[in-house]
Amino acid sequence: AQSVTQLGSHVSVSEGALVLLRCNYSSSVPPYLFWYVQYPNQGLQLLLKYTSAATLVKGINGFEAEFKKSETSFHLTKPSAHMSDAAEYFCAVTDSGGYQKVTFGTGTKLQVIP
């Protein structure tokens, strides 16, 4: 069985500060990992995806995430927060073994303070 845990349902940062959103995964086989963003009243948009090609994955809007197998983590970071980054962020996992559904974390709402 696969699962993801997102630590912190709400995170607040000041504009210009580092954004760090935490995600830990559990998977019995090599995972594929995703970060999605959801702006208010919208669907989910893919930020980035880990496919084992590189441990540091760069996504859209200046976000990146690093896959750390030893820590079973895939934290999302951005060096400098913008007001437009305020949204809810979801980490997700699926495995490479075949017919497995995508499992989402519970989400982290990011607030950016001016």
Add this chain to the structure above:
Amino acid sequence: EAGVTQSPTHLIKTRGQQATLRCSPISGHTSVYWYQQALGLGLQFLLWYDEGEERNRGNFPPRFSGRQFPNYSSELNVNALELEDSALYLCASSWNVVGGNTIYFGEGSWLTVV
């Protein structure tokens, strides 16, 4: 290229009625997923269809059902509506699920049960 499209955008129903939500996947995608996003409950997996067959089902009662048509579009039916069914219903699609293909989301259908 058109993304995942869902209809209707908003739907208001009375308790006990039936609701039908529709989803058209991205061209070429054979898998369709349905998720429920109720206030404060995160993304809950509902159903997954691939090549016309139900591949997996979340922990929802049987009054939540659906189907996938030969053109890969999908329908979600919710019978005997209850107030707690009020939520954003998100549809997503992907290519064949083997190998961790990315799933892409539509903008969702808002269902309000009164």
